[in-house]
Amino acid sequence: MSMIGMMMGVAAAIAAPDAALLDLRQPGNVVTALQAAGYKAEMKINKDGEPYVLSATNGESFSVEFYGCDGLKDCKSFQLTSWYKKEPLYTPALTNEWNARNRFLKIAVDSDGDLREFLDATAVGGMTQAQFTDLVEWYSAMDGQLAQFLSTKRDAAGAKPAK
Template sequence: MNFIAKIAAAAVLSLPSMASAQMLVASDPDSLVQFFVEEGADVESTVDNTGDPMLEVDYYGTDFTLYFYGCTNNSDCKSIQFFSGYQTEGSVRKAKINEWNANNRFARGYISEGGSARIEHDLYLGNTGVTADDFAALTSKWSKAQGDFEEFIDW
């Protein structure tokens, strides 16, 4: 084996294996449960009204639901949605929600048919998912947006 090949082989062997780093994927809800548990959050794994996975999360005082979408027979899901709803009984006007949406890129708000204010953020995780560090950053962005939304609607 020549010198360059030996150096290349040593470099490859010294790199951390991509397979060893657990990726968080929607097709494995337990990977997301484990993430929240390791973060010190309270998380309950359940199912939604169609039988798809759903997580109820209390993340550092921020309560939200994580829905799973793009599922086949209630498994092998492709995406997730952070969601939080507020029973505002019509006190938040649609014009205010439109203002929120015009000024906030990632988390969108809307008013339900029953007059409740809601906020959600969709994430496509695909087949390979995201690293725990990236998901922590995404969850932090969601938590901040949720707090900002609560302040915006005077919750």
Template sequence: MKPIVLTFAALLAAPAFADVDASNPARLYDLLRSEGYAVELGRDSVGDPKISVKYEGTGFQIFFYDCSDNVECRTIQYQTAYDMTDGMAYAQSNEWNATKRYATVYLDDEMDPFLQMDVNVDYGVSEKNFVDNFKMWTRVMKDFEDYIDW
């Protein structure tokens, strides 16, 4: 009987880490603010939640997807755009996509690059995992800026 009591006591003493997901944009906003990031909570053009972020001079958005009537979203995507004077060559964007693992680039009709990274947070991830993925995005974004001499 004693081992059961000790196991139960250990479970009570263990820190509780609540999962985060895309169903509560305000929670993700608060989590990023608590990490020191400049963020703004808003809505995109179809009414889904959106978090705008400013990081080391670059603005980007966190878009919420797989939503039901603009709530109860399931996934997110980080996205930023670069308005380049001469655009970006297809070969350069293809090289990025072929050699980089986490974020992909696509070109608009003016050949300006959009960098994006999808994150599946459906069913929840730990706060630590969410922040780690966010930091991964910011590293990849800065790597891309170096890649295009931004």
């Protein structure tokens, strides 16, 4: 194969529609990408006038929050996140145990004692639909692992989940 033929093959692969990059700096595109990945997605505006997307996985809601935005668009990053209501189980020791064993999905306890799980991603440079779907499916899988981790800890403590 000639050098020109090889270069044309590479250019065709780059230009393939399934490899198109999504502009995830635009919150509306994140809604579309979530829906294309098979998730429900609804754009919302918080009390500070900032965009976020409401979705769900594993029977529980999660949101996609945006950071470094220029108004309601051109966001630099986004975060998949969900909250668990306060339980005595939620301590720094629990979060340290989870975070030491899990690199990307992190947890933290806020000043009210509520537990938050979160995964940050850059919106700069874009992702293919396949990459975005993989990210959300990975978040979903880790959300399920976190639920199991918390269930095991509750069982060991003889505690019940918060309602």
